[in-house]
Amino acid sequence: MNDYELRYEILAITLGMKKNDKIFAVTADLKKSYLILFSAYQKMIEQDTNAFFVDKEQKEKIIASLKNTLDFYEATNRESIKQLLEKLENNHPTSFFMLPLDYLINDSLDAIHTSGIIVYKRDEAYTLMMVDKNRFDPVNYITIAKDDLDSLSHYLFHSNKVHPFDKDLYGELNEFVFLSKEKKLSPLNIKMNKQFIGNCVFSEIEATLKTALFNCKINLFEHHPSQTTISPKWGSIFSFHSTLEMRRRFLTALKTNNTEFNKTLDYLFETYYLNRKNYAKKIKWKRDEKFINRLSNKNDPLSKLKYFMLRPFFQIEGQSKWIHYKIENAKKFRADPKTKIDFTSIQQKLEKSTPTDQIENLTFLHSRYSFTNER
Known part of the structure; x- marks a missing residue:
């Protein structure tokens, strides 16, 4: 695949719109894909002007660490890797490099899984933090003397x-x-959402970058098991829709000087976002309808308790009209909770359509929906 095809593939897989079906097939494509991915991550941090990802004081060191990651992937001998390890700063969370670890998990040739690794120097030893959303303990570490x-x-x-x-x-x-030293993986007190789509080749690396940046804000190694389990996230710990914002910035970083190709990436992203947004609305309405139906059912225990639970709510003038409004709208907007977005169908449509078709569709989306400037 050429550079444009790989960028398109990276975005589609990262967004969960397709699985790792082509990338693993050719070693050269796998390597080129990771180089494009890490370069986009570096560009994404460079373009961060409002400290969304990292504090301004840490920005240059993070960029240097992502440069270390690219140097690792382009290393031609073991000595180059050794030099990268030696120049890591001791006990400094902004000094690291990342790598994807691809391996077979059973004897089937299609059973390849990818985990992410962050390499640090801590207490004059090397710590490998391993990120794998498929594990019960998604973030573990080991120490190597x-x-x-x-x-x-x-x-x-x-x-x-x-x-x-x-x-x-x-x-x-x-x-x-x-x-x-441990001879086993040592879990950290961290939780992550499971990976349900076969896109580990890039999604695990995205989770690894998120963990590395979050560790620059909160020392994950010192987050004791007795404390509340923590979930790394993009932006500040109070950010809303931070994953969507991160992916908007990732989309921008993936773009090239080819305007027509960039419109194709935009179309892919808008298709993803539009479907996700509408699906979330359906699920929300379904939950509202289910809750209201339970309140209306005299045999439901929740109905018998509602006057105790919701007494302040019902005492407010006009709330009965609001309940009626919610019931009527929930009935109009019924959604099957088993309904899923058919990303395969979307991908087939994208593959069959020409760049001109996609640009026309993107123009239509922009004219009908105003979500492109949301934050």
Whole structure:
């Protein structure tokens, strides 16, 4: 695939509109895809003028760490990896590099999974923070002694150069754990949403970047198990719709100087957003209708308790009219809770349509909906 095709593929997979069906097939495409991905992440941070991702004081160091990530992926020998490890700052969360770890999880050749790794230097040793949304404990870490620097450099280089098909089950993951002081993964007190779509090749790396940036704000290694489980997020901890905002910025960073191609990416993103937005509305109305129906059912325990639970609510003048309004609108906007967005159908339509068709459709979307400038 050429550069444009890869960028289109990266965006579609990141948005969950398709699975990892082509990227893993060719080693060259996999490597080029990660280079494009990490370059887009670096550009995204560079374009951050309002401290959405990181504090202004940390911005340059984060950009340098993403440059380290690109250097890691372009390394041609083990010595280059060793130099990257040696120049990491000790006990500094903004000093790191990331890598995707692709490996087989069973004997089937289509059972490849991707986890993300963040490499830090802590207490004069190397800490590998592993991010995998498929695990019960999505974020774990291991510690590798400085004396094992040569072995660590070797396995990191091997993970970068050898395709998962040519490795044993779990590949370098086993080697890293065996090399560690703990001899097992140590979980951190962190939770994440599970990955339900087969797009781990990019979604796990997105989660890894989010974790790395969040660790610059809150020290995740010191978040004790007795404390409330924490979920890394984009922006400040009080940001709303932060994932959508991040993906808007990622879309901008993926664009090139080709205006017509950029419109194709816009169309893909608008299709994703429009479907997600409408689906969320349907589910909300369905929940409203279900709750109201329970209140109306005399045999439902909730109905018998409603006057105690909602007494202040019903005492407010005009609320009965509001309840009637909600019931009537809920009936009009019925939605099957099992309904899902048919992303496969969307992708087929996108593949069949020409760039001209997509631009015309995008123009229609812009004329009908005003969500493109929302924040």
